[in-house]
Amino acid sequence: GAGVSQSPSNKVTEKGKDVELRCDPISGHTALYWYRQSLGQGLEFLIYFQGNSAPDKSGLPSDRFSAERTGGSVSTLTIQRTQQEDSAVYLCASSFIQGSHEQYFGPGTRLTVT
Amino acid sequence: AQSVAQPEDQVNVAEGNPLTVKCTYSVSGNPYLFWYVQYPNRGLQFLLKYITGDNLVKGSYGFEAEFNKSQTSFHLKKPSALVSDSALYFCAVRDIRATDSWGKLQFGAGTQVVVTP
Numbered sequence: 670g671a672g673v674s675q676s677p678s679n680k681v682t683e684k685g686k687d688v689e690l691r692c693d694p695i696s697g698h699t700a701l702y703w704y705r706q707s708l709g710q711g712l713e714f715l716i717y718f719q720g721n722s723a724p725d726k727s728g729l730p731s732d733r734f735s736a737e738r739t740g741g742s743v744s745t746l747t748i749q750r751t752q753q754e755d756s757a758v759y760l761c762a763s764s765f766i767q768g769s770h771e772q773y774f775g776p777g778t779r780l781t782v783t
Numbered sequence: 784a785q786s787v788a789q790p791e792d793q794v795n796v797a798e799g800n801p802l803t804v805k806c807t808y809s810v811s812g813n814p815y816l817f818w819y820v821q822y823p824n825r826g827l828q829f830l831l832k833y834i835t836g837d838n839l840v841k842g843s844y845g846f847e848a849e850f851n852k853s854q855t856s857f858h859l860k861k862p863s864a865l866v867s868d869s870a871l872y873f874c875a876v877r878d879i880r881a882t883d884s885w886g887k888l889q890f891g892a893g894t895q896v897v898v899t900p
Binding site: 674702704709710712714717725760762770771772774775777778 | 815817819825826827828829833866873877887891892893895
């Protein structure tokens with residue numbers, strides 16, 4: 670595709686439920702990143718995948734958060750037993766792993782936990 | 784370690800006036816520097832980057848940024864602001880020698896730009 674796509678664009682879920690957020694990166698980009706942006710806040714790094722290497726999970730806030738990337742392309746961020754503080758916009762980005770690594774972002778998924 | 788500071792939460796400017804959004808950074812080696820813009824309810828859009836070469840880099844929508852190594856700054860500028868430039872602006876940095884972080888960027892907290900007619 671022309672850009673990074675994310676689905677769903679909006680997700681409302683009840684506290685305690687699990688959610689899955691999907692990211693489809695730009696074709697040919699081997700690095701993929703997940704960020705979280707809370708209302709009025711900056712970007713909080715969550716996790717990134719670089720080619721076939723083990724992902725950098727250093728930003729995941731708790732063990733309720735996990736992500737996988739299948740076939741080096743599409744990624745899914747899973748939040749188990751959602752809490753109200755998980756409400757935020759979840760942004761995905763992708764980049765090449767050579768060169769200057771500028772990241773291209775998707776439109777985000779707005780998650781609301783009620 | 785790498786870090787970015789955007790000292791202003793908000794910048795207000797009248798349409799047609801020059802716009803400056805400040806950014807300072809800290810890296811142990813040489814930096815890659817980026818500016819992104821976020822319009823309401825949208826993802827971040829890449830504006831411009833500094834890798835090497837000329838200290839003044841030009842980007843999208845008439846924006847430019849000046850890399851100043853001695854002051855460790857990378858301020859974003861536009862000679863004549865438009866109302867449509869009202870958005871949230873993020874500066875980001877990566878240490879090009881940070882082999883433990885690869886392409887991971889450190890983002891500033893963001894600066895809200897408000898351009899009034």
